[in-house]
Amino acid sequence: MNYKLALSDETLLSIEKPERYIGNEVNAVYKDKDKVDIRFAFCFPDVYEIGMSHLGIQILYGLFNSYPDVWCERVYSPWIDMDRLMRGQNIPLFALESQDKVRDFDFLGFTLQYEMCYTNILQVLDLSGIPLFSRERTWDDPLVIGGGPCSYNPEPIADFFDIFYIGEGETRYRELFDLYKDLKESGISRDEFLRRVSGIPGMYVPSLYDVKYKEDGTILSMEPKFSDVPKKVNKELCTDLSNEFYPTKPVVPYIKVTQDRVVLEIMRGCIRGCRFCQAGQLYKPLREKSLEYLEKIAIESLKNTGYEEISLSSLSSSDYSKLPELLDFLIDKCNEKKVNISLPSLRIDAFSLDVMSKVQDVKKSSLTFAPEAGTQRMRDVINKGLTEEDILRGSRQAFLGGWNKVKLYFMLGLPGETDSDILGIGDIANKIAKEYFETVPREKRGGRTVEIVASTSFFVPKPFTPFQWAPMNSKEEFLDKANKTRKGIMSQLNQKHIRYNWHEADATMMEGIFARGDRRLSDVILAAYKKGCIFDAWSEYFKFDTWMEVFSEAGIDPFFYTTRERDDDEIFPWDIINCGVAREFLLREYKSALTGKPSANCRQRCLGCGATSYGVGVCMEEKSGA
Amino acid sequence: MHKLRLKFSKKGPIKFIGHLDVMRYFQKAIRRADIDIKYSEGFSPHQLLSFAQPLSVGATSDGEYLDMVVNSFTSEKDIMDRLNSVCNEGITIRAVRELDEKEEKAMTLSFAAKYEVRMRQSSQLPAGWTDDFMRFLSRDKLPAMKKTKSGEKEIDMKPMIFDCRPLTDGDGVELILSMNSKETLKVSLLFQYFFESCGLDFSPVYLNINRADIYRLFTDPDGRRYIEPFIPANDDERFYLDG
Numbered sequence: 001m002n003y004k005l006a007l008s009d010e011t012l013l014s015i016e017k018p019e020r021y022i023g024n025e026v027n028a029v030y031k032d033k034d035k036v037d038i039r040f041a042f043c044f045p046d047v048y049e050i051g052m053s054h055l056g057i058q059i060l061y062g063l064f065n066s067y068p069d070v071w072c073e074r075v076y077s078p079w080i081d082m083d084r085l086m087r088g089q090n091i092p093l094f095a096l097e098s099q100d101k102v103r104d105f106d107f108l109g110f111t112l113q114y115e116m117c118y119t120n121i122l123q124v125l126d127l128s129g130i131p132l133f134s135r136e137r138t139w140d141d142p143l144v145i146g147g148g149p150c151s152y153n154p155e156p157i158a159d160f161f162d163i164f165y166i167g168e169g170e171t172r173y174r175e176l177f178d179l180y181k182d183l184k185e186s187g188i189s190r191d192e193f194l195r196r197v198s199g200i201p202g203m204y205v206p207s208l209y210d211v212k213y214k215e216d217g218t219i220l221s222m223e224p225k226f227s228d229v230p231k232k233v234n235k236e237l238c239t240d241l242s243n244e245f246y247p248t249k250p251v252v253p254y255i256k257v258t259q260d261r262v263v264l265e266i267m268r269g270c271i272r273g274c275r276f277c278q279a280g281q282l283y284k285p286l287r288e289k290s291l292e293y294l295e296k297i298a299i300e301s302l303k304n305t306g307y308e309e310i311s312l313s314s315l316s317s318s319d320y321s322k323l324p325e326l327l328d329f330l331i332d333k334c335n336e337k338k339v340n341i342s343l344p345s346l347r348i349d350a351f352s353l354d355v356m357s358k359v360q361d362v363k364k365s366s367l368t369f370a371p372e373a374g375t376q377r378m379r380d381v382i383n384k385g386l387t388e389e390d391i392l393r394g395s396r397q398a399f400l401g402g403w404n405k406v407k408l409y410f411m412l413g414l415p416g417e418t419d420s421d422i423l424g425i426g427d428i429a430n431k432i433a434k435e436y437f438e439t440v441p442r443e444k445r446g447g448r449t450v451e452i453v454a455s456t457s458f459f460v461p462k463p464f465t466p467f468q469w470a471p472m473n474s475k476e477e478f479l480d481k482a483n484k485t486r487k488g489i490m491s492q493l494n495q496k497h498i499r500y501n502w503h504e505a506d507a508t509m510m511e512g513i514f515a516r517g518d519r520r521l522s523d524v525i526l527a528a529y530k531k532g533c534i535f536d537a538w539s540e541y542f543k544f545d546t547w548m549e550v551f552s553e554a555g556i557d558p559f560f561y562t563t564r565e566r567d568d569d570e571i572f573p574w575d576i577i578n579c580g581v582a583r584e585f586l587l588r589e590y591k592s593a594l595t596g597k598p599s600a601n602c603r604q605r606c607l608g609c610g611a612t613s614y615g616v617g618v619c620m621e622e623k624s625g626a
Numbered sequence: 627m628h629k630l631r632l633k634f635s636k637k638g639p640i641k642f643i644g645h646l647d648v649m650r651y652f653q654k655a656i657r658r659a660d661i662d663i664k665y666s667e668g669f670s671p672h673q674l675l676s677f678a679q680p681l682s683v684g685a686t687s688d689g690e691y692l693d694m695v696v697n698s699f700t701s702e703k704d705i706m707d708r709l710n711s712v713c714n715e716g717i718t719i720r721a722v723r724e725l726d727e728k729e730e731k732a733m734t735l736s737f738a739a740k741y742e743v744r745m746r747q748s749s750q751l752p753a754g755w756t757d758d759f760m761r762f763l764s765r766d767k768l769p770a771m772k773k774t775k776s777g778e779k780e781i782d783m784k785p786m787i788f789d790c791r792p793l794t795d796g797d798g799v800e801l802i803l804s805m806n807s808k809e810t811l812k813v814s815l816l817f818q819y820f821f822e823s824c825g826l827d828f829s830p831v832y833l834n835i836n837r838a839d840i841y842r843l844f845t846d847p848d849g850r851r852y853i854e855p856f857i858p859a860n861d862d863e864r865f866y867l868d869g
Contacts, residue, residue, distance in 0.1 A: 001638065001714055001715060003638045008746075008748075009684060009746055009834070010746060010747075010748045012642055013642075013683070013684045014831060018642040018683075019642055019644075019647070022639040022642055023639070024638070024640065024715050026651075026654070026715060252654060254640075254643045254651060255643075256647075256650075302657070304658065305658070306653070306654030306655060306657035306712075307654065308653065308657070337657065338665050361669050361670070
């Protein structure tokens with residue numbers, strides 16, 4: 001615990017939620033700074049309540065602090081009011097635990113969870129007094145390292161980072177720390193040190209590569225500057241999750257945050273192979289944690305945090321092979337302690353409905369389906385193995401069980417989408433309502449009726465997915481499609497029971513630019529930041545017009561990155577990285593998508609994606625052959 | 627079923643945590659300490675837990691109270707030790723008392739609170755302000771406009787001030803103020819009028835407040851009214867109201 005705060009009482013009392021800046025939460029780690037060799041500031045570049053909800057930081061925070069020679073602390077983006085105050089009074093950004101200046105740390109790590117956080121990275125560097133560009137930093141500055149999903153195409157922010165860590169963080173940080181301890185005081189230059197870092201598997205040092213472009217703006221080549229720098233950086237992966245570190249003493253915030261519960265990660269990876277999904281490819285192959293391990297982790301975490309809720313986390317929890325056993329155990333233990341269980345990402349069927357009726361208030365909770373597309377044809381294109389019959393059967397069973405609220409998630413702008421796919425969204429929502437009226441007789445409705453919420457997001461093609469070649473829709477196309485969806489819903493017989501929400505098109509376009517962007521975007525991001533863009537992920541602070549202005553001033557066409565169709569053999573900015581899934585496989589999947597042909601999942605048949613080279617998880621299981 | 631009353635202090639950075647979050651903090655601490663607390667019935671059961679009075683954000687305290695109902699417990703000391711072993715964030719349990727079954731909640735019984743008030747750096751008050759403050763309080767009446775649910779009303783603060791004396795180290799005052807369902811005087815309201823009387827701007831952030839304790843009301847066998855902390859630390863904490 002640390003009583004000495006960086007900010008005065010007066011300052012803390014004059015801003016929104018001082019709890020964001022004072023640290024000292026339950027399970028926060030305090031060490032004697034004179035007794036550690038490495039000080040690591042770990043930043044989630046968004047506001048505290050968002051950043052504190054992130055499992056990845058909790059894992060690495062716990063892991064790093066389990067090393068006696070390392071003290072890892074947390075940093076979040078100061079909210080707008082604090083940002084203004086810090087600039088006005090020249091207060092440097094500090095880490096929450098020691099309240100010491102971030103600039104004095106050895107490492108500053110960023111987790112890159114979404115593209116719209118890029119200007120916040122510059123905010124954190126700027127408020128810390130760290131030069132924004134890697135090339136301008138000296139040994140007086142921390143080493144700036146990024147990881148997480150966006151580091152699989154880090155090129156738009158490559159100039160701001162010294163290192164990117166590609167893959168799961170558990171495996172290689174120890175090596176990096178040891179190298180740093182060995183060499184920092186040896187008189188070696190920072191550049192020379194970074195060159196040595198590039199020799200550690202999973203470490204991508206962007207400054208060590210030359211990028212050349214063709215006349216049409218696409219990449220001609222991306223080559224290492226030195227022969228000892230690897231031509232490709234391979235993804236790092238944990239091969240034995242049941243013997244891996246997992247934080248059973250996560251930091252428990254004082255204030256309510258988005259994810260305010262014990263998070264039990266039951267497995268990594270996914271067998272499903274939905275063609276739009278980046279996570280499904282990045283975390284391949286699926287690796288389950290053992291039941292005994294999860295039971296132990298669950299009990300310890302509840303005991304150490306005092307949380308009143310536990311949530312299962314994975315990309316598709318229904319695919320966990322010991323799910324019934326795990327849930328029996330949790331229901332038993334949690335009832336005893338009055339702990340709630342939350343079950344996101346379960347497939348709706350008789351089993352999950354039975355479980356949900358045991359752990360939730362049926363009247364208050366809602367069912368969630370993610371058909372992602374309105375017709376079977378389109379669901380085959382995206383390889384989403386959920387049929388209309390699955391949805392209607394699940395709904396019927398749920399309505400009989402007392403549920404009456406249904407949430408539906410769709411995407412607009414998928415490759416090859418036609419008007420009938422768009423109108424199919426209203427159609428399926430209507431059929432669910434009809435199912436309700438046919439299943440639940442009037443006298444059993446108890447004054448309630450069916451409530452359906454259909455939401456659409458706009459599709460963004462992501463690197464390392466079969467759709468990485470696909471053109472993205474323009475803003476106008478998106479809005480036109482949302483309008484058609486709305487009209488389609490309005491024309492349905494049961495339209496009064498269906499509510500429709502859609503995402504913003506402007507922010508989606510920016511996300512699309514950065515998702516498949518290249519190194520030339522660093523200057524655009526910097527220019528936007530200088531014009532006041534921060535917290536772009538927050539619609540109230542997102543300044544689309546400023547961004548467009550910056551693009552035109554830089555002479556960069558944003559549509560080059562979004563609506564353009566890529567050639568089969570185009571060199572992508574992210575080709576420098578090997579995510580474990582072969583490019584030929586992704587292209588094969590893309591071609592199958594364009595002909596509307598679905599593919600098997602990893603438990604049915606191996607599609608030869610390349611992940612089997614890790615020799616773990618579902619790749620080693622026998623296939624059902626279906 | 628047993629009713630327990632806990633006295634705790636709140637020091638350090640946790641003073642910036644608001645009342646509702648302190649409640650959530652205790653709910654989790656009680657689970658970590660594995661206390662056999664009683665839960666309400668119904669689909670979403672909650673712990674039977676209540677606090678005497680909210681403390682304003684930024685103030686520290688030596689004497690906060692919370693009441694809880696437990697199904698079983700081994701001893702008052704065991705409850706205190708268990709909680710203290712899982713609370714190292716600036717909350718310290720100072721005492722635990724088992725209550726009579728019929729005892730009303732501390733929330734209902736609170737009558738007054740003792741505060742130590744010092745000035746933060748940003749305040750413009752000159753040194754020696756405590757003399758001025760004592761003089762200010764010696765006025766016959768201390769009229770003030772108090773915000774209520776339905777607007778503002780004029781009150782006299784004077785009868786709500788039971789005691790005031792300079793702190794022995796000289797840079798602040800100790801006050802006992804009314805704090806009950808009938809009338810409650812906030813430290814900041816009193817100081818707002820004091821600053822005004824000095825012709826100075828006022829902001830509540832100037833005040834460095836520590837709540838020393840919370841008192842309930844008693845009448846002795848002679849019919850004299852006195853107040854005493856819910857759980858006194860010493861025998862001599864009785865304070866007679868009518869001189």
